[in-house]
Amino acid sequence: MDTKSLMIHTATALFQQKGYKTVGLNEILKACNVTKGALYHHFPNGKEELLIACLNGLKETITAEIETIIRGHKSTKEATQAILDKLIYNLETEGTITGYTFSSIVSEMATVSEPVRRACSALYENIQHIYAAKLVTDGFSSESASDLALMLTASIEGAMMLCLTQKSTDPLKTIAKRLPHLFE
Amino acid sequence: MDTKSLMIHTATALFQQKGYKTVGLNEILKACNVTKGALYHHFPNGKEELLIACLNGLKETITAEIETIIRGHKSTKEATQAILDKLIYNLETEGTITGYTFSSIVSEMATVSEPVRRACSALYENIQHIYAAKLVTDGFSSESASDLALMLTASIEGAMMLCLTQKSTDPLKTIAKRLPHLFE
DNA sequence: CCTAACATACCAACCGGTCTGTATGCCATG
DNA sequence: CATGGCATACAGACCGGTTGGTATGTTAGG
Numbered sequence: 001m002d003t004k005s006l007m008i009h010t011a012t013a014l015f016q017q018k019g020y021k022t023v024g025l026n027e028i029l030k031a032c033n034v035t036k037g038a039l040y041h042h043f044p045n046g047k048e049e050l051l052i053a054c055l056n057g058l059k060e061t062i063t064a065e066i067e068t069i070i071r072g073h074k075s076t077k078e079a080t081q082a083i084l085d086k087l088i089y090n091l092e093t094e095g096t097i098t099g100y101t102f103s104s105i106v107s108e109m110a111t112v113s114e115p116v117r118r119a120c121s122a123l124y125e126n127i128q129h130i131y132a133a134k135l136v137t138d139g140f141s142s143e144s145a146s147d148l149a150l151m152l153t154a155s156i157e158g159a160m161m162l163c164l165t166q167k168s169t170d171p172l173k174t175i176a177k178r179l180p181h182l183f184e
Numbered sequence: 185m186d187t188k189s190l191m192i193h194t195a196t197a198l199f200q201q202k203g204y205k206t207v208g209l210n211e212i213l214k215a216c217n218v219t220k221g222a223l224y225h226h227f228p229n230g231k232e233e234l235l236i237a238c239l240n241g242l243k244e245t246i247t248a249e250i251e252t253i254i255r256g257h258k259s260t261k262e263a264t265q266a267i268l269d270k271l272i273y274n275l276e277t278e279g280t281i282t283g284y285t286f287s288s289i290v291s292e293m294a295t296v297s298e299p300v301r302r303a304c305s306a307l308y309e310n311i312q313h314i315y316a317a318k319l320v321t322d323g324f325s326s327e328s329a330s331d332l333a334l335m336l337t338a339s340i341e342g343a344m345m346l347c348l349t350q351k352s353t354d355p356l357k358t359i360a361k362r363l364p365h366l367f368e
Numbered sequence: 369c370c371t372a373a374c375a376t377a378c379c380a381a382c383c384g385g386t387c388t389g390t391a392t393g394c395c396a397t398g
Numbered sequence: 399c400a401t402g403g404c405a406t407a408c409a410g411a412c413c414g415g416t417t418g419g420t421a422t423g424t425t426a427g428g
Contacts, residue, residue: 003373003374017295018295018296021206021292022296024417026417036376036418037423040419047418107292111201117351121349124350148362150358154339154346155335157342157346158340158343161291162334164295165301165304166308167301174335175335181365182362182366208384209383210383210384219410220384220385220409220410221407222407222408222409225406226408230385
């Protein structure tokens with residue numbers, strides 16, 4: 001992998017796990033064996049530019065993954081279960097957040113940096129758009145489809161946060177039990 | 185107000201708005217016109233001890249507020265609407281998070297500090313317990329009551345995060361439209 | 369030989385935390 | 399009732415370490 005992608009890849013993981021401020025440049029640099037010169041060569045505006053690059057990268061990844069899962073199931077209901085299963089699996093094996101969530105970044109940066117806020121917003125919008133599209137093919141009106149899509153993202157993201165505090169995957173499992181009722 | 189309470193009060197607001205790492209001790213100190221000596225007199229273990237004091241204070245406040253709202257409405261359905269209304273009102277008037285949410289702290293600290301994680305966990309547990317109790321009086325079984333309580337906290341917390349990224353109260357409003365369906 | 373891609377030494381600013389100093393109030397004793 | 403002693407509640411200078419960021423040097427490929 002080229003240096004730039006390597007940096008984005010490593011930084012993304014660290015940011016998701018520990019948040020933006022908590023992770024120092026030196027920590028990122030050491031983790032991927034790259035020097036400061038290289039970082040500032042590829043990201044002249046430093047740490048925040050790297051973060052935005054991470055968020056954009058995340059957008060590609062998440063969009064792709066969710067889309068393939070969704071395409072592989074006949075209705076949003078089944079697809080949601082599959083997505084939650086994957087989230088739970090990731091959390092149980094890796095022990096940290098790896099997947100479709102980046103709450104740590106949102107909550108500490110949204111009020112502080114406008115460019116970062118916009119990048120996060122675009123990401124969420126994307127996810128909701130995918131859900132909404134599938135819900136429309138399920139037969140929902142476009143209005144209730146986008147409402148439900150928001151409801152989905154919100155509860156998943158919230159459950160993720162509860163999992164973090166409880167050090168358990170139970171919240172996601174509970175959500176998995178209750179979300180299907182939304183589609184009836 | 186005495187110095188200690190003043191510090192907790194000020195720090196709570198700052199932590200909720202900007203997160204833990206983002207807010208420096210000097211910023212807090214300046215905001216409430218208190219010196220470092222005073223801080224380390226009341227909180228010998230420094231910043232993290234202050235944060236935990238904030239979370240415990242938040243627990244009292246949130247518990248009390250939610251409980252009075254819940255007591256003032258006949259079912260969980262109505263109470264939830266009232267709570268969301270208040271959340272929306274706060275967000276619109278203050279422009280920042282003030283209320284029942286502390287996602288910023290959770291997501292950046294849960295994986296880093298065990299005492300902080302426990303404090304956050306206790307807080308969420310408390311909230312869910314209040315919801316669940318009301319749901320039981322509504323006629324739900326204790327199992328589905330606690331499931332629904334989790335669902336409530338998760339989706340509200342998630343919607344809050346979406347509000348933050350969108351700089352809008354729409355996500356909370358959408359949630360308000362959809363949550364009632366859960367109770368049927 | 370020139371430019372992209374680094375490497376490395378360095379920097380000021382800031383961080384959380386500690387240190388010593390001091391004003392003030394209480395309280396027991398002579 | 400004055401006084402010494404001691405604890406509480408600060409104030410503010412100071413500290414080492416780390417932060418993000420920069421400036422300059424080196425190297426390899428076209």
